[in-house]
Amino acid sequence: MSVTRAKLRFADLEVEFVDRDRGIKQVYEFAERGTWHPVVVFGPEGCGKSAWLRQAAEILKEMEFDVIYIDPLRKEFATHTSIEEVVSRFSEAIANATGFTPLKLADLVVYLANQLLKKWKRKRIALLVDEVFQAIGLDRAEAYVKALLNTIEYPPEPYEKIVIIAATSEGFSRWRIGRHRWAWIMPMWNMSKKGFEELYNRISKRVSSPIPDLDTVWKLTGGNPDMLALLYRAKWNIDKVVEVIAKSKGITKDFVKKWHQHLAEVVEDPDALMEKDFSKQFRNELIEKNLVVYDLYSRDPELWVDEPPPEKDPELGVGKYVAWQTPLHREAVKRVIKEL
Ligand SMILES: Nc1ncnc2c1ncn2[C@@H]1O[C@H](COP(=O)(O)OP(=O)(O)OP(=O)(O)O)[C@@H](O)[C@H]1O
Numbered sequence: 329m330s331v332t333r334a335k336l337r338f339a340d341l342e343v344e345f346v347d348r349d350r351g352i353k354q355v356y357e358f359a360e361r362g363t364w365h366p367v368v369v370f371g372p373e374g375c376g377k378s379a380w381l382r383q384a385a386e387i388l389k390e391m392e393f394d395v396i397y398i399d400p401l402r403k404e405f406a407t408h409t410s411i412e413e414v415v416s417r418f419s420e421a422i423a424n425a426t427g428f429t430p431l432k433l434a435d436l437v438v439y440l441a442n443q444l445l446k447k448w449k450r451k452r453i454a455l456l457v458d459e460v461f462q463a464i465g466l467d468r469a470e471a472y473v474k475a476l477l478n479t480i481e482y483p484p485e486p487y488e489k490i491v492i493i494a495a496t497s498e499g500f501s502r503w504r505i506g507r508h509r510w511a512w513i514m515p516m517w518n519m520s521k522k523g524f525e526e527l528y529n530r531i532s533k534r535v536s537s538p539i540p541d542l543d544t545v546w547k548l549t550g551g552n553p554d555m556l557a558l559l560y561r562a563k564w565n566i567d568k569v570v571e572v573i574a575k576s577k578g579i580t581k582d583f584v585k586k587w588h589q590h591l592a593e594v595v596e597d598p599d600a601l602m603e604k605d606f607s608k609q610f611r612n613e614l615i616e617k618n619l620v621v622y623d624l625y626s627r628d629p630e631l632w633v634d635e636p637p638p639e640k641d642p643e644l645g646v647g648k649y650v651a652w653q654t655p656l657h658r659e660a661v662k663r664v665i666k667e668l
């Protein structure tokens with residue numbers, strides 16, 4: 329079956345959603361069975377979670393779901409529903425810059441989902457909530473997931489199928505939510521080499537200036553499409569990108585000085601963070617700064633959205649249990665270590 333590809337922003341370009349064949353198949357499976365728990369997807373920043381959610385919206389629309397996609401933090405939404413009121417409620421809420429906090433927007437999703445079932449008697453609904461835990465705060469994450477679960481378990485009216493997916497790059501939310509059995513937690517990784525190559529080819533066709541070869545870009549990004557966008561925006565100036573990452577992630581001299589020896593070991597082998605007896609504070613800082621993904625799931629494809637990362641790839645900074653979000657993140661740390 330051919331699938332309509334979502335149109336996405338990529339720096340200043342518009343691209344079609346590429347690859348992620350397995351991730352697409354999984355959305356069809358969710359649509360057929362419904363998600364009996366909210367699915368919470370976590371993964372490195374910029375790995376393509378939002379893009380996949382937007383692709384999911386297209387698929388679910390074709391499967392005759394009433395779809396609500398919302399990113400409360402960035403105040404973006406997309407709906408596929410014949411119920412005008414749902415669309416206008418979101419438009420108004422988004423336009424009301426002061427009155428509608430991200431938290432209220434997140435709550436509005438739950439309210440309107442229940443209204444879709446109760447008032448409008450819709451039978452197939454899909455809620456796709458992006459970066460919601462950053463938007464509402466980690467303290468509210470559990471209650472929010474419980475509210476989503478209640479929509480599935482105690483609906484105001486019987487339904488055929490409900491699909492609920494929430495995405496997050498917040499490093500700690502998975503553990504907070506994982507304490508309860510309220511969600512089905514699934515990791516997602518950067519793009520596979522094949523998928524990344526496809527995206528790279530599409531981008532390189534559209535730029536007039538020469539760009540580094542695929543292998544170089546793969547080794548820098550580890551398949552992270554946002555890092556590709558960052559390199560593209562910086563006109564492939566790697567030093568500039570590394571500096572931007574160091575600044576935005578708080579990889580300061582003080583931070584590196586404080587953990588110098590530990591960091592040097594984790595740069596060499598990310599699994600050191602799991603296997604050695606480093607302080608908890610050091611580990612938490614690396615997770616909090618979104619530099620690494622800690623305690624990776626086994627590579628059983630059933631557990632992952634789309635393709636799991638390799639079992640181990642030292643060149644990309646992927647260990648068995650811990651991985652640098654991208655090689656560029658590792659490089660940013662490496663450079664500050666060298667400067668000291
Ligand atoms: N499969 C894909 N095909 C084409 N473009 C993609 C794909 N996946 C991601 N992109 C593009 O790469 C960039 C980063 O992806 P996206 O914003 O989806 O990542 P994310 O995981 O949601 O990031 P964040 O953690 O910052 O929210 C975006 O410009 C997006 O449009």
Ligand SMILES: [Mg+2]
Binds near residue numbers: 377458459
């Ligand atoms: Mg996102």
